Amino acid sequence: MSEQKQRVFSRIDQNAASIVERSRKLFDIPELGYREFETGRFIRACLDGWGVAYAPASYTGLIVTLGRGAPVVAVVADMDGLPKKAGEGRIHSCGHSLQTSAALALIEALKDEPLSGTVKVIFTPAEEMIDYAYRKELMDRGLVKYPSGKQDMIAHGVFDDVDCVLSCHASGEPGCRFDLGSILKGFVILRAVYTGLGAHAGAAPFAGKNALHAALLAQTGVAFLKDRFDPEDGVNVQPVISEAAGTVNIVPDHAVIETYVRARTEKALFRAADLVENCLKKCGEALDIETEITRRPGFLPLSQSREINALVKENMLLLCGEDEIAEGIVSGASGDVGDLGTLLPTVQFGFTGVSGRFHGDDFAVTDEGTACLCPPKILAGTVLDLFERPVSGRAAFAEKKAAYLKSWLGD
Numbered sequence: 001m002s003e004q005k006q007r008v009f010s011r012i013d014q015n016a017a018s019i020v021e022r023s024r025k026l027f028d029i030p031e032l033g034y035r036e037f038e039t040g041r042f043i044r045a046c047l048d049g050w051g052v053a054y055a056p057a058s059y060t061g062l063i064v065t066l067g068r069g070a071p072v073v074a075v076v077a078d079m080d081g082l083p084k085k086a087g088e089g090r091i092h093s094c095g096h097s098l099q100t101s102a103a104l105a106l107i108e109a110l111k112d113e114p115l116s117g118t119v120k121v122i123f124t125p126a127e128e129m130i131d132y133a134y135r136k137e138l139m140d141r142g143l144v145k146y147p148s149g150k151q152d153m154i155a156h157g158v159f160d161d162v163d164c165v166l167s168c169h170a171s172g173e174p175g176c177r178f179d180l181g182s183i184l185k186g187f188v189i190l191r192a193v194y195t196g197l198g199a200h201a202g203a204a205p206f207a208g209k210n211a212l213h214a215a216l217l218a219q220t221g222v223a224f225l226k227d228r229f230d231p232e233d234g235v236n237v238q239p240v241i242s243e244a245a246g247t248v249n250i251v252p253d254h255a256v257i258e259t260y261v262r263a264r265t266e267k268a269l270f271r272a273a274d275l276v277e278n279c280l281k282k283c284g285e286a287l288d289i290e291t292e293i294t295r296r297p298g299f300l301p302l303s304q305s306r307e308i309n310a311l312v313k314e315n316m317l318l319l320c321g322e323d324e325i326a327e328g329i330v331s332g333a334s335g336d337v338g339d340l341g342t343l344l345p346t347v348q349f350g351f352t353g354v355s356g357r358f359h360g361d362d363f364a365v366t367d368e369g370t371a372c373l374c375p376p377k378i379l380a381g382t383v384l385d386l387f388e389r390p391v392s393g394r395a396a397f398a399e400k401k402a403a404y405l406k407s408w409l410g411d
């Protein structure tokens with residue numbers, strides 16, 4: 001281990017008590033995407049206390065730049081929480097508070113170091129794709145351009161000078177400390193609105209057009225379609241009828257199906273989304289029901305940089321044994337870090353130390369040594385290694401970004 005890395009790691013150990021305390025405080029202020037105002041105040045108070053400058057980005061996000069010159073390594077940290085399942089309130093049930101905490105610990109550990117490159121620590125809001133009506137309102141008011149924080153930051157040029165991207169996420173993988181090189185699926189959001197004609201269900205059902213029939217036929221059609229998907233592609237489609245009009249004596253004139261289409265590669269994702277979209281449309285048309293489909297981008301599948309993960313692994317091995325690292329897990333989950341991965345060499349490693357269900361009310365941090373203290377060390381160690389052995393994906397970035405904005409986000 002280099003002298004500098006040793007110094008940085010021992011600084012994180014010296015700061016352990018305050019890192020854990022900050023992490024607990026952040027866990028206790030869960031806020032939904034683009035509403036991370038208190039979280040932002042907390043981050044700014046820490047940075048002000050350390051005399052570290054920052055810039056705002058994407059409404060509630062923040063950017064801290066340390067060091068200078070090439071290479072430029074971005075470390076992204078999610079900030080947002082989720083609604084509780086039961087009752088009112090919110091909870092950090094995806095563990096994003098641990099990412100914010102790790103990013104702060106990283107800044108604290110590196111702020112007085114001589115750095116032979118630039119590290120851009122980016123607090124990214126609104127990772128969970130929920131609460132769309134609110135985000136649409138922010139977009140309509142011109143406060144953000146896209147519903148997810150990283151998508152918005154990509155569009156606003158935050159990554160234009162970046163060579164590669166590091167991130168981490170809490171992991172529920174049993175029997176290990178860390179996971180490496182996991183594949184996150186991508187998803188596309190489809191919504192079908194079926195509009196029929198109401199009529200007396202007893203006296204004159206023939207005068208109506210039953211929109212619910214179209215939704216049910218489409219559900220059946222999508223279920224049959226599942227035979228067409230190669231299990232290797234990991235396609236997942238679970239449509240729900242989210243709205244249906246009518247009472248027992250009126251022919252339903254309105255029904256809505258909503259679904260995510262998920263898959264582990266871009267090619268499989270777009271093929272599956274096209275097939276499902278076509279099925280939702282044609283099933284309505286087959287019954288002479290007016291059918292309107294909207295299709296929105298979710299996140300792209302994440303394929304990780306092997307080169308950077310080799311460095312991440314070296315740093316994990318400073319903290320644990322080989323048998324405590326799980327590699328290449330295919331997760332059913334998705335993240336907007338997947339979008340970044342299509343533009344720049346990107347990694348997202350996983351750390352355990354949490355219990356309960358992800359996105360569930362029983363999610364908790366149970367091993368703070370692993371969940372709070374290891375991630376900043378792995379991030380810091382990998383950043384320092386990347387300064388010595390740079391990995392850059394800058395070639396053709398501008399072209400890739402233009403194509404991404406146009407064909408994926410529909411700019």
Ligand SMILES: [Zn+2]
Nearest residue numbers: 093094128359
């Ligand atoms: Zn989540």
Ligand SMILES: [Zn+2]
Nearest residue numbers: 094096127169
């Ligand atoms: Zn998450």
